Amino acid sequence: MEWTGEGLLIGVRRHGETSVIAEAMVVGRGRWLGLVRGGRSRKLTATLQPGNSVQLVWRARLEDHLGAFAVELLQARASALFADRNRLYLSQLLCDHLHLLPERDPHDRLLAHALRLLDGEIDAADVARFELMLLDELGFGLDLTHCAATGRTSNLTHVSPKSGRAVSQEAAEPYKDKLLPLPELLFGTAPADDEALRQAFALTGFFLDRHVWGARNIDPPPTRDALVDQLVQSA
The missing domain is CATH 2.40.50.140 (Nucleic acid-binding proteins)
Structure with a gap:
């Protein structure tokens, strides 16, 4: 062979x-x-x-x-990675994430996204979108296309931690303290300010922990928190 x-x-x-x-x-x-x-x-x-x-x-x-x-x-x-701490942390995080994939199962979309992150300017929102894509490729994708309660496709502001489905602002209002914020930057429609970035990484981290790290009894990538802090500070 x-x-x-x-x-x-x-x-x-x-x-x-x-x-x-x-x-x-x-x-x-x-x-x-x-x-x-x-x-x-x-x-x-x-x-x-x-x-x-x-x-x-x-x-x-x-x-x-x-x-x-x-x-x-x-x-x-x-x-070049060793000369730039953020790039080094990013590379280590991407490698740790890609290591979660099953062997010999093509994931070209995710690979292309990783290469784009490695070779371009570091885009914090795009790193969060990579984690969102990783969940999808692992079979745990979030349904962010329409509201779980009303079916609306607009003004989606939260995610149910139980179902991983989006919730519109109106439907989320009575349950906001039990839902996860859904920042618009994950759709590429809003600026990546520090609060939105923290919300994005909190969202992807929550479901990665539930479905991957916790389920496999492994620790999150050691560079993730440090990289997120650096990206948020420079946003």
């Missing part, structure tokens, strides 16, 4: 004395792992950094085997 593709490195761990197991999000193939023989060498260490884009050739005797990667650097981002 053999294939060739482009991927974003999202993790590397040691294997034996000289090799590593690399983890990448591959276009058309999803999250894929492979052994890189000699991956701890000086020649390959700089290439095998999370956040770099690489050309991969994967080979295995059988499709369900771990297989081995041959790796060629396409775009080096690691050095």
Whole structure:
């Protein structure tokens, strides 16, 4: 078995004395792992950094085997990430989020969004939208298209923490203390001020904790709170 593709490195761990197991999000193939023989060498260490884009050739005797990667650097981002704390935290957060996806299941929309975040200006609202998309790709998407109580498609201001469905301002009024605010910036229709950003990340964090972190008994990404604080302060 053999294939060739482009991927974003999202993790590397040691294997034996000289090799590593690399983890990448591959276009058309999803999250894929492979052994890189000699991956701890000086020649390959700089290439095998999370956040770099690489050309991969994967080979295995059988499709369900771990297989081995041959790796060629396409775009080096690691050095720039280490020079900018916010970009470094962003890269680590994106890699942690992508690691939640099932193996060998394509998620090209999410990968494209991650690459856009890594290569462009840091857009705090777009980071929150990435988390919203992540929930959707994991099968826990929120229904923000219409009000759960009235069916209205406009003036949606809150989300039910139980159902994950939007609620209009009028229907939410008697229950506001039990609902989660839904900032308009998640729809791309309002400026990303500090209050709206905190509401957006509180919303995505609530459902990530319920459906993913808590359900899998894992901790949230360690850089997430620090990155959110920095993004909100600079909004």
